[in-house]
Amino acid sequence: MSSRAEILKLARLLQRDPDSLSYLESVPEDDLRALRDQVTERLFNAQGQTLSRLAAASKLLPTGLVATIGERAFGALLCARVAGLLEPSRAADVAAKLPTPFLADVAIELDPRRANEVIGQIPAARVAEVAGELAARGEYVTLGRFVGQVTPEALTATLKRLSDEDVLRTGFVLEDKAGLEELAELLGDERLGSLVDVAERADLEEEGRELLSHLSAARRAAFEPTN
Numbered sequence: 001m002s003s004r005a006e007i008l009k010l011a012r013l014l015q016r017d018p019d020s021l022s023y024l025e026s027v028p029e030d031d032l033r034a035l036r037d038q039v040t041e042r043l044f045n046a047q048g049q050t051l052s053r054l055a056a057a058s059k060l061l062p063t064g065l066v067a068t069i070g071e072r073a074f075g076a077l078l079c080a081r082v083a084g085l086l087e088p089s090r091a092a093d094v095a096a097k098l099p100t101p102f103l104a105d106v107a108i109e110l111d112p113r114r115a116n117e118v119i120g121q122i123p124a125a126r127v128a129e130v131a132g133e134l135a136a137r138g139e140y141v142t143l144g145r146f147v148g149q150v151t152p153e154a155l156t157a158t159l160k161r162l163s164d165e166d167v168l169r170t171g172f173v174l175e176d177k178a179g180l181e182e183l184a185e186l187l188g189d190e191r192l193g194s195l196v197d198v199a200e201r202a203d204l205e206e207e208g209r210e211l212l213s214h215l216s217a218a219r220r221a222a223f224e225p226t227n
Helices: 004-014 018-024 029-045 048-058 063-083 088-096 100-109 116-120 124-136 140-146 152-161 164-172 179-201 205-213 217-221
Strands: none
Touching: 004 018, 004 029, 004 140, 048 063, 063 088, 063 100, 088 116, 100 124, 100 140, 124 140, 124 152, 140 164, 152 179, 164 179, 164 205, 179 205, 179 217
16 A cells, blocks of 8 residues: 555654655654654653653542643643653543543544553544534544553444444545454444445545455455456
8 A cells, every 4th residue: 555644654753744654654654653653752751751740640639620721831741741650540530631622632632552541541422522512623643542542442432423434434534454254243244335335436546445455355345346
């Protein structure tokens, strides 16, 4: 495939317009991913000791107060950096007290790999609610980062919340493309067929091809044209 998906992910991480990184289109996909991983490590390891002290201090406060301070004083970026340093059940309790729009802001800044235990403890309905907010903002790169970290129940609830176009755009920037087969299983053949139709109508042919290319041969054959 082209490097477009990786450029979209890198642009989101750097908060840049993807078109401003178009000069990277000739760079191999694996090299772009390695660069993105290096940038992520640099961003999330910066001021590690300060963040650890902040996380430790938060243990002394009620979770409701931590949520209020996080939203009103720290902001989404700092909350995202600290989330993976908190005890998972406590972090999930704090998340439960945050409004959905702010939790979506945190999700955008979060590296899900560093907070996967926290994410796993957030109820499926809440995950789907935040996913709906992210989709409404067009934050498909963020959604793609979380697919491999949420529970099957949360993923099922999320898929019901997203439109066919949302699913196609999210699948295109999925972190682990092996997860596309799992997505197909949860979607079922009827909705999968709808995705193929939408890809043709909505100028998302590349997204549709990417989805089909990672399905099993048997499942893919059902949607490929016959001679």
